[in-house]
Amino acid sequence: MNNTMRRTKVKDWFEFYRVACPICGKTGGCMMHKDGEAVACIRVNSERYFSKNSSLPSYLHYLKGEKKRKKISIQDIPSYTGEEKLNDDALDMAYRAFLDCLELSEEHYMHLSSPSRGLTDEQISVREYRSFPKQPWKVAKEIQSILGTSDLSGIPGFYLAKGKYGDFWSISGSEGILIPFRNVKNQIVGFQYRIENPPNEVKIQERKQGIHAVVLKQPNLVQVSFEGEILWEKELELDKNETVIYADEIVGWVKLKKGNRYFWLSSANKNKGTGAGAGNQSPLPVHVSVSLSKLMDWEVGSTLRVNSVWLGEGGLKGDISVDLIEKLYDSEELDDIGTTFLSLPGVNAWRLALPILKDMNVNQVNICFDADAVKNVYVRQHLFDCAKQLKLDGYRVNIVLWNSSFKGIDELLLSGTLPRIREIK
Numbered sequence: 001m002n003n004t005m006r007r008t009k010v011k012d013w014f015e016f017y018r019v020a021c022p023i024c025g026k027t028g029g030c031m032m033h034k035d036g037e038a039v040a041c042i043r044v045n046s047e048r049y050f051s052k053n054s055s056l057p058s059y060l061h062y063l064k065g066e067k068k069r070k071k072i073s074i075q076d077i078p079s080y081t082g083e084e085k086l087n088d089d090a091l092d093m094a095y096r097a098f099l100d101c102l103e104l105s106e107e108h109y110m111h112l113s114s115p116s117r118g119l120t121d122e123q124i125s126v127r128e129y130r131s132f133p134k135q136p137w138k139v140a141k142e143i144q145s146i147l148g149t150s151d152l153s154g155i156p157g158f159y160l161a162k163g164k165y166g167d168f169w170s171i172s173g174s175e176g177i178l179i180p181f182r183n184v185k186n187q188i189v190g191f192q193y194r195i196e197n198p199p200n201e202v203k204i205q206e207r208k209q210g211i212h213a214v215v216l217k218q219p220n221l222v223q224v225s226f227e228g229e230i231l232w233e234k235e236l237e238l239d240k241n242e243t244v245i246y247a248d249e250i251v252g253w254v255k256l257k258k259g260n261r262y263f264w265l266s267s268a269n270k271n272k273g274t275g276a277g278a279g280n281q282s283p284l285p286v287h288v289s290v291s292l293s294k295l296m297d298w299e300v301g302s303t304l305r306v307n308s309v310w311l312g313e314g315g316l317k318g319d320i321s322v323d324l325i326e327k328l329y330d331s332e333e334l335d336d337i338g339t340t341f342l343s344l345p346g347v348n349a350w351r352l353a354l355p356i357l358k359d360m361n362v363n364q365v366n367i368c369f370d371a372d373a374v375k376n377v378y379v380r381q382h383l384f385d386c387a388k389q390l391k392l393d394g395y396r397v398n399i400v401l402w403n404s405s406f407k408g409i410d411e412l413l414l415s416g417t418l419p420r421i422r423e424i425k
Contacts, residue, residue: 036069085282086154092187102130136171157265159273190285191265198259284345289318308338308364318343324413350386368400
C-alpha cells in the first residue's frame with residue numbers, strides 16, 4: 001500500500017504526504033496530478049494559479065524532462081472517505097460535551113504551569129485545557145449519552161470503529177494536551193493536541209519515484225527501499241541528508257527529522273471520520289485568544305468586536321501571549337495595540353484571517369509571525385504577501401520584531417521583554 005501520497009477531494013490529485021513536494025521540498029499540502037506531469041504547490045509561486053480563490057491558494061508547476069514523475073497507481077492509495085464537517089453551533093455543543101468528559105493529567109498540568117509556559121491554575125482552568133483520553137471509546141459513548149444521539153459523524157476526531165461485537169464510535173488521537181480553538185463567537189470549533197515526546201520520522205526527497213523509508217526502531221534505525229527492493233538499514237543522524245543510490249544512480253535523499261509535536265484532532269481517512277479542515281467551505285480553524293478577564297465575561301454566541309489584533313500562529317502560544325501583553329503594557333498602550341490574538345493554522349493560511357478581521361470590525365493588525373520569518377524564505381514571503389493584502393484592504397499594519405534568540409512571541413514575553421512594533425507605511 002502506498003503511504004507516501006494520499007487522496008484529496010480534488011479528482012485525480014494526490015497530496016505529498018510522506019514524500020517531499022519536488023517544487024518546495026516540503027511535505028503536506030502540495031498535490032500532484034495522477035499523470036505525474038503537474039504539481040499544485042502551496043509554497044512556491046508561479047505564473048498560474050491552481051486554486052486562486054482558496055483561503056490557502058496553490059500554484060501550478062509543470063514537470064518536464066527528468067523532473068516528470070511516474071503515474072500514480074491509484075489502486076494502491078486508500079480512498080478518501082471524509083464526512084462533511086458540522087456547522088460551528090453543532091461543533092461547539094459536541095466539543096463542550098467532550099470537555100466535560102475529560103480531565104487534565106498531573107503531567108500535563110506540570111507542563112502548562114512550568115516556567116516555559118507560565119500559566120496559573122486559573123488560566124489553565126478557564127481556558128479549559130484537557131488531556132486526550134486513555135480510553136477514547138468510553139468518552140465517545142458518554143458524549144452520545146449527553147447529546148442524545150448515536151451518530152457522531154461530522155465532528156473532527158470522531159470515527160466509527162469496528163469491533164468484535166459490532167461497530168462503535170471512538171476518537172482518533174494520541175496522549176497529549178488538548179488545546180481548544182475558539183472562533184469569533186467564543187464557540188469551540190476544533191482542537192490541537194500537543195505530544196511530549198514525538199517519535200522521529202523520515203522525510204523523503206525524490207529524484208525518481210519509488211523510494212520508501214521507515215523508522216524500523218526508534219529513535220534512529222531507518223530502512224530504505226526503492227521500488228520494493230531493500231537498499232539498506234542503518235542508524236541516521238537527525239537533520240542530516242542521506243543520499244539514496246540505486247544501480248549507481250542517485251534516486252533521491254532521506255532525512256531523519258524530529259516528529260511534529262502538534263496535531264489537529266482529526267479523523268480524516270477513517271470510517272465515518274471528518275478532517276479538521278474539510279475544504280474551503282469548512283477550513284482549519286483560526287483560534288481567537290482574548291485575555292483571561294475578557295474570556296470569563298465573553299458570552300458564547302456573542303461576536304467579538306475589537307479595534308486591534310495580533311496575528312500569529314499557534315493556539316497555546318496565543319493564549320499565553322494575550323495575558324502577558326495585558327500584563328507588560330500600560331492601559332494607554334493597550335488601547336492602541338490591543339489584547340486579542342488570532343492564531344493561524346500556519347503562516348501560509350493567513351487568508352483565513354481576512355473574513356474574521358471584517359467580522360470583528362478590526363482597524364489595526366500587528367503581524368507577529370515567528371522569528372524564522374527572517375531566515376525562512378517561505379515564511380518571509382507569506383509575511384510580505386499578508387502585509388501587502390492587509391494594506392490593500394485598508395488596515396493599519398504593524399510588523400512586530402524581536403531578537404531571533406526567541407522563536408515565538410510567547411517566549412519573548414515570558415522573558416519580560418517587549419518587542420519592537422513598526423508600522424508599515
